Amino acid sequence: MTRPPARRRLCGALALCLAAATVQAACGKKGPPLAPLRPEPAAVPALAVKRLGSDVYLRFTVPTADADGRSPSSVRAVEVYVLPAPARDAQGRTLEGRAFAQKGALVARVEVKPPADESPAGEGAAPDARPAQGESATVVDAIPAEVLAAASRAAADALGLGAAGTGPARVYGVVGRTARGRFGALRQVEVPLGSTVPAPAAPSVAYDESALTITWTPPAGARRPLQEPAEGDVLPSRPVVSGPPAHTYNVYALPAGGRAEEGVLPVPVNERPLDALSLGDPRLEFGVERCYVVRTVEVGERVTVESAASPATCVTPRDTFPPAAPRSLAAVGAEGVINLIWEPGPGRDLAGYVVLRGEADGGPLAAITPAPIRETTYRDTAVRPGTRYVYAVVAVDSATPQNVSAESNRVEETAR
Numbered sequence: 001m002t003r004p005p006a007r008r009r010l011c012g013a014l015a016l017c018l019a020a021a022t023v024q025a026a027c028g029k030k031g032p033p034l035a036p037l038r039p040e041p042a043a044v045p046a047l048a049v050k051r052l053g054s055d056v057y058l059r060f061t062v063p064t065a066d067a068d069g070r071s072p073s074s075v076r077a078v079e080v081y082v083l084p085a086p087a088r089d090a091q092g093r094t095l096e097g098r099a100f101a102q103k104g105a106l107v108a109r110v111e112v113k114p115p116a117d118e119s120p121a122g123e124g125a126a127p128d129a130r131p132a133q134g135e136s137a138t139v140v141d142a143i144p145a146e147v148l149a150a151a152s153r154a155a156a157d158a159l160g161l162g163a164a165g166t167g168p169a170r171v172y173g174v175v176g177r178t179a180r181g182r183f184g185a186l187r188q189v190e191v192p193l194g195s196t197v198p199a200p201a202a203p204s205v206a207y208d209e210s211a212l213t214i215t216w217t218p219p220a221g222a223r224r225p226l227q228e229p230a231e232g233d234v235l236p237s238r239p240v241v242s243g244p245p246a247h248t249y250n251v252y253a254l255p256a257g258g259r260a261e262e263g264v265l266p267v268p269v270n271e272r273p274l275d276a277l278s279l280g281d282p283r284l285e286f287g288v289e290r291c292y293v294v295r296t297v298e299v300g301e302r303v304t305v306e307s308a309a310s311p312a313t314c315v316t317p318r319d320t321f322p323p324a325a326p327r328s329l330a331a332v333g334a335e336g337v338i339n340l341i342w343e344p345g346p347g348r349d350l351a352g353y354v355v356l357r358g359e360a361d362g363g364p365l366a367a368i369t370p371a372p373i374r375e376t377t378y379r380d381t382a383v384r385p386g387t388r389y390v391y392a393v394v395a396v397d398s399a400t401p402q403n404v405s406a407e408s409n410r411v412e413e414t415a416r
Contacts, residue, residue: 040067041075041176041184046136049172049189050265052295053199053308054148056141056191057265060174062112064133067185072115073133075176075184080107080139085169085190097175097183104173108139112176138265143170143193151193167194191303198222200249200294202311207284209321209348214251214269215278216294216310222247225275247296248273253281254291254312273297286319286399319399323347325406326376326393331413336385338413340378342393345405351398355380360388360412372396383415 046061058080065071081104087095095103113130131137151168169192176184198219206213218224225246250268254260269281269292281290293309324345332339340355352372356365357380368380383389390412395405 038182039070039074039178040182041073041178042067043185043187044078044174044176047174047187047189049191049303051191051303051305052266053306054143054145056143056170056172057138058141058172058174058189059136059138059265060187061136062110062131062133063176063184073176074178074182075112075133076114076179077112077177078110078137079175079177080110080141081105081173081175082107082141083171083173085171087171087173087188095173095186097173097186100173100186100188101175101183107141107172110137110139138263140263141172148193154194167192169193189302192300192305197247197296197298197305197307199307200296200310202313203251203292203294205290205292205313205315207315207317209284209319210282211284212281212290212315212317213278214281214292214294214313216249217277218247219296219307222296245299246275247298248275249277250274250295250297250306251279251281252293252295252309253283254293256289256291257314260309273299284317286317289314289316291315319349319397320403321397322403322405323350323395323397326353326395326408329391329393329408329411331391331411333413333415335416336381336383338380338383338389338391338415340380340391340393340411342376342408344376345395347395347397349397349399351396351402354394354396354404356392356394356407358390360390365390365392385415388412388414 042063042065044060044063048059050057060078062078063073063075065073079101081101083095083100083104087100087104089095089099111130113128113132115133154168169190171188171190173186173188175186178184198221200216200219200222203214203216206215223244223246250273251270252260252266253269260266270279281292283290291312291314293312295309296307298305324347326345327343329340329342332341342353344350344353352374353369353376354367354372355369355378357368358365368382369378378393380389380391390410392407392410394407396402
């Protein structure tokens, strides 16, 4: 019996469907299509911002992962942009990376060293100075003087001389970018411009044999505590009227010559801002120049603002401090010799001792050791039996010229 054509076509179609289903089952079930991989660097994990006078220092850490947690990061550069505050779009929304960069001005672009497996160093290759992922970098932005002047006038007109964080401000955005230019997550911080932090006058620097002491006077307009800290048995009080906190101070040591190193965030000598008007620095080296500046500090909610630096004061300490005098000199006479013994005085740069001798008839004492001796004993064999001698010992240091201590106690003795 012959099948009609329509039925044959239907059977053929069913057979093709069954075959396709069998092949599909054998190959496994297909899932939904995956989106193409488009890595984005994560936000910089650490960002420290400090304004010193007209310079804003931004120190950040290069991200080590992408926004989705993949590591190492696809970051190949970190860019810093700046915008006048507030950094928002027309609808009042916070700007993200690409939009922030499009509206802002580029302050700096820091190239990042690729991961080691992507850039193997050839033999004899020059060291790569670019920061690697996880390392820190510092960017400095110099605010134009006219911008600061206008901001200070605006802040004074609107708010008076208030604390840092009020009035006009700049917003800095730090964002990583991939090799293809794709923006990562943005981290931003607002830096006030209108704060008027007065700079101190040049400090005074004095020293003794163990430390340098830097002192300064509060600049005109600096805020002082409403009440000085309680001392002794006086109980501390709590002011009834609160106001902006008092200004504090940071002391910075500069390299020889009194010029700060460009592009490097300076670190104060003191661990935290000072309420006091003096600071001791134990890093004393005679003959080595030391230079210091002082800045007034105003701490805001997110950013610390410091004044311009005071004029630098430089001093080269000279060792003019004699060592302590020897103590408890004693003498014992014997046949043809007089033996001396004494106790040393304290001193960190002692070069030795000089023994002085004279006759008991009241004449002057003269050195009988041709060079300083390190021992605390001495045998004087150049004596005449029956002659009474007077002895004293002095200490000398290693300075040039040498400093000489006061005399020890004097003793008299006669050789047999």
